[in-house]
Amino acid sequence: MILHFAILIHTYYFSIFVARNFSHLPLTFSPIVQIGRGMVVFVCFLDKASEETVEKLTKHIINIRLCEDDSGRRVSICDIQGDILIIPQATLGGKLKGKAMQYHMNVDKTLGEALYHRLCQGVRTAIEAVSSGNVKCGVYGARQILSTDTNGPYTHIVEV
Amino acid sequence: MILHFAILIHTYYFSIFVARNFSHLPLTFSPIVQIGRGMVVFVCFLDKASEETVEKLTKHIINIRLCEDDSGRRVSICDIQGDILIIPQATLGGKLKGKAMQYHMNVDKTLGEALYHRLCQGVRTAIEAVSSGNVKCGVYGARQILSTDTNGPYTHIVEV
Numbered sequence: 001m002i003l004h005f006a007i008l009i010h011t012y013y014f015s016i017f018v019a020r021n022f023s024h025l026p027l028t029f030s031p032i033v034q035i036g037r038g039m040v041v042f043v044c045f046l047d048k049a050s051e052e053t054v055e056k057l058t059k060h061i062i063n064i065r066l067c068e069d070d071s072g073r074r075v076s077i078c079d080i081q082g083d084i085l086i087i088p089q090a091t092l093g094g095k096l097k098g099k100a101m102q103y104h105m106n107v108d109k110t111l112g113e114a115l116y117h118r119l120c121q122g123v124r125t126a127i128e129a130v131s132s133g134n135v136k137c138g139v140y141g142a143r144q145i146l147s148t149d150t151n152g153p154y155t156h157i158v159e160v
Numbered sequence: 161m162i163l164h165f166a167i168l169i170h171t172y173y174f175s176i177f178v179a180r181n182f183s184h185l186p187l188t189f190s191p192i193v194q195i196g197r198g199m200v201v202f203v204c205f206l207d208k209a210s211e212e213t214v215e216k217l218t219k220h221i222i223n224i225r226l227c228e229d230d231s232g233r234r235v236s237i238c239d240i241q242g243d244i245l246i247i248p249q250a251t252l253g254g255k256l257k258g259k260a261m262q263y264h265m266n267v268d269k270t271l272g273e274a275l276y277h278r279l280c281q282g283v284r285t286a287i288e289a290v291s292s293g294n295v296k297c298g299v300y301g302a303r304q305i306l307s308t309d310t311n312g313p314y315t316h317i318v319e320v
Contacts, residue, residue, distance in 0.1 A: 096220065153249065
């Protein structure tokens with residue numbers, strides 16, 4: 001059963017990411033989040049997502065071999081001591097109906113926000129235990145500015 | 161039946177995209193493709209994709225209401241005279257197996273390239289008939305540098 005989607009964009013060499021919430025604050029007062037070489041994870045929780053979903057997703061993010069080491073081998077984000085930016089992206093749960101997207105499959109907002117924070121916390125704890133990489137997060141439910149530089153977009157969809 | 165995935169990243173206000181193939185040429189000789197305010201489409205053709213798939217996808221790209229007009233209404237890319245960048249992204253067809261992605265579901269490369277060019281041509285023809293927006297394309301089968309600026313990433317998955 002599909003409980004959520006995650007999209008991983010793998011980047012290397014020159015990656016810079018900024019996620020900034022500007023829905024309530026003037027830009028100059030908004031928090032800026034930035035990561036270096038690493039991975040951006042867009043996450044959307046669908047209906048029936050649970051703590052178990054979060055645990056599985058955390059393991060996938062930590063273990064999935066989508067990064068490239070200096071010899072060109074596919075390795076995990078921990079293996080390259082890379083950074084991770086986790087961005088809430090509820091639109092991923094949309095289904096095309098006619099010419100418009102509908103979002104009836106998404107989890108309710110309160111649970112979605114709780115699961116998102118749980119995921120960020122879980123990934124951060126797991127990364128800190130084995131890597132010097134940083135884990136940064138976006139703001140749930142807010143429109144955020146995002147800038148990315150990638151040496152080859154490398155986008156995957158993972159369903160749990 | 162799922163024949164392909166397309167991911168649409170909608171951007172507004174400050175969007176700049178550069179796709180550059182650097183697999184065979186030095187950077188200074190590589191073609192640079194840039195679009196302004198508009199939409200980036202990542203496309204992957206799975207096994208059994210056909211001309212019919214391309215036609216359906218072309219219609220979705222032209223008609224889908226994922227752009228925002230000045231009054232905040234959701235409208236099509238044509239309605240805002242926006243640009244489109246179509247990027248081949250075979251990795252979208254991957255399935256997670258253990259800790260690695262496998263790509264057995266993808267169409268063979270020759271057909272994939274033909275369908276990709278057909279899609280680019282179809283979208284360009286359709287856009288030129290009704291809009292002043294530009295349609296730009298990536299290079300099939302090559303790693304490409306991509307830079308994006310978005311005022312709120314707004315990512316959707318469309319399966320045909």
